Structures are given as C-alpha cells and as structure tokens.
Amino acid sequence: MSEERKVQEVLARYVRATDRRDGKAQGALFTDDAVVRIHIKTGPDRYEPFGEPLIGGAGVEFAVTNFMSPHPEGGSSHHTTSDHIIEIDGDLAHLNAQFVVFAVQASARPADGWPAGVSGAQGTVRSIESGYYDTELRRIDGEWKIVKHRVLMDMPIAVPGA
Amino acid sequence: MSEERKVQEVLARYVRATDRRDGKAQGALFTDDAVVRIHIKTGPDRYEPFGEPLIGGAGVEFAVTNFMSPHPEGGSSHHTTSDHIIEIDGDLAHLNAQFVVFAVQASARPADGWPAGVSGAQGTVRSIESGYYDTELRRIDGEWKIVKHRVLMDMPIAVPGA
C-alpha cells in the first residue's frame, strides 16, 4: 500500500472513531505530544483558534469519551472527507482534506407498521458542519501517527452565554 | 494502478451503475456466487438483516432492473462513497466505505423562461440515505469481483403494512 494511502486511511479511521464516539480508537491515532485544535473561520482564508488545544492521544481520548454528545436513539453521524492533498517528505506527511458532517436520525417504526404509501429509508440525513482538516503526521516504526491536527470549521460554535 | 485503487474503482463503478439503474453493469461487478444483503442499524454497532439476500451477478442484475424505482423526469441520484479502508491479502480484498445518497430533482424551465431574479442551478439536491458498504472481493484472472456485499443502512426501510 502506498504511503499516501496509509496516510489517508489514518483519516478514514479518525472519522469512524469520531462517528462511533470511540475515544480509545480515536486517541490511538495520535502521538503522545500531538496538538489538536479547532479553528473557526472569520473571513476568507482567516481562522482563529477556538477553545484550548487537546494534547496527545490521551487528551483526545478523554475529550471524545467525556465531551462528545452521544447519539440519540436512532441517531448516527458521518464525518465524510474528500479531495485529499497529501505531501510526504521522508517520515513526515501533510494532509489537507475537505470535510462535511451529516447527522442522521432514523424514524422509529410505528407500532402498527409503516403506513400505506410510505417507502424507502425512513428518517433524515442532514449536512450540519463543514470545513477542512489540516493535519501533520509522523511515521513511527512504520506507522503514521497524527502529530498536529487542525479542524478548520466554516461556522462558529455556540458556547451559551459566551 | 495499485490493487487498492482497482478495488476502490469497483465501488466507483458500482455507484454509477446504481445511479443509472444499469442492472447489467451492476451485475457484472459480482461473482456468480456473490451474496448481497441489506442490513438495518438497530443500535450502536448493531445491525439486523433486511429482506432476502441477492445471489450472484444475475440476482443483482435482476433486482436493479426490476425493483429499483426509475428516476422521475428530471431526477438523478448520486450514491457517494468516502473514507475507504481497504485490506488486501493475496487475491482477497476487504473494503469498508461510508456512503451518502443524494436525490436530485431538476426544476423544469418555465415555458416563458426563468423569471427575473432567479439564478444558478435550479432544483434540489437532498441527502436521503447513509451508512456503510462492507464488501469482500476476490481477484479472478486479474480482475476484482465482489463476492460479498453488505449494505449497512443507518435508517429503516419502510415496507407498507409490515
């Protein structure tokens, strides 16, 4: 497998861990000294940092496990990434990807079955977030780990009262 | 072309065949003994099978040709896949990908032209389904064919009265 694909699959595992709220799997993708930070777009090509950075795989694991809202009953999400640009220089890699997040809410089957005239998948799939992941990785013992991860959000994040 | 890319392109051809309702092209991607089955998510990491499995390329072709609703006038769809994880072991491959389906409905141009003040693409693009494809392939005479295909749907499928 090419090194570029290996790098891309780190991100593929990252989004699955996020969507499953699996802090342990998520944390395992980062080095101990990794720095993860959300940035919010404030204008064309302008971003400002949001909140405090997370440090290391342990910090990521703690945040995913404790601070990400669990999916409601019937809920799922898909953090999808596309149009990756990957540059590899020896044991260092830089990855830039677009992301779009979908929130899924399944409808519950009525107790007396689906009504007449209804067909196909029942529920909603809504695009709710977007931006870019800008990520640096280091190859350690043949495995690519994230050392720096910037989540560049297109939209602001509400902090009530702030 | 790398084997991983070849495997990924099988899925790229699969979604095109689905979106074109091209049963023949779809069926050609599967072995004669392939097993295709839809599963519905019932909880975190839990799925249950839905309906009967399709067997082989002939079964897939028959189902696409006879049971998939044609697009309405002005209608299109896009089954998009992302964040592929591909493992190859000799002549066997395992592929896992996210999918999001978009239903497109073009607006018809009014007989007297588009009204003033309207611009851009006219119609709607709606995300309507999502989940994961979990797929096993076998390399036969140098070509990757699907032997097992699980469509893991996030949302239930309505069967009227059931």
Place this chain on the structure above:
Amino acid sequence: MSEERKVQEVLARYVRATDRRDGKAQGALFTDDAVVRIHIKTGPDRYEPFGEPLIGGAGVEFAVTNFMSPHPEGGSSHHTTSDHIIEIDGDLAHLNAQFVVFAVQASARPADGWPAGVSGAQGTVRSIESGYYDTELRRIDGEWKIVKHRVLMDMPIAVPGA
C-alpha cells in the same frame, strides 16, 4: 506518488481554487488550449452544452475572477468530489468523478452572545448542485494539466429571461 493520485490531486486543487474563487490558482491547472464547457442533463445519459466554452487557463482565470459570485459575509462553499475513475495511457489521462456542491452560511454571533440552549456549529450547510466532472489531462514536463473539462450538471442553470 502514483500517477493516478497526481491526477486526482489536480481535481482536489481545482475544487479548492473554485471554493476560494482563486482564478489564478484555477487557471494554472489548465493548458493554454484547454476547453472547458458546462453541460446540462436533459435526460438519462443525455446532456446538452450550456453557454460558450472557456478556452485555456487564461479563459478559466478570467471567468473565475470576473463571473463567479463572491461568497457573502460568513459564506463558504465546498465542491466535493468522489468515486473517481481514472484511466492513464502514457501522457494522457481520463478522469471521471461525481461532484456535490455545498453552500455554507455561518450565523453571526449575536452581540450579547449565543442564547442559552444553543450549541454546536451555527449556520447552514446545504447541498445545492451535483453532477459529474469528466476531464482529460495531459502530462507536460512531468505535471498533469487539464486539456478538456466537462462539467456535467444534473440541473439546469437559470439565465433570467432566457
């Protein structure tokens, strides 16, 4: 990096340039004699050309710089591509990809802060366009450049009064 990935990254740079309305970066991806044309879907597998073709990198740069609407305050877009099929024959390449365009509109933070009960990303992410990119590239001095680019739109484009 594989030639297929190089080709795919040309498209990744194309969508970034489009989303940033960066005519210069966009134009640099095309040869001087490139032909770019929008087509509109008129039926199953049927398209008809829309408007005049753009010619060459200079034509593309001019069009992006002068005719693409700037994003409104708080606005962004993501032209996302997926399910690439890439064929390379010596110094020629053919790329086919699905695209879905998202329009993003960030909400402005209220002067007295976000209200209680509001959380998460604030704004809207809407899928507004879709279709296929069908693209031919030529390798010149080791670099892939677009020589022909067809934007196959699923929906008609309104031209007021036309």
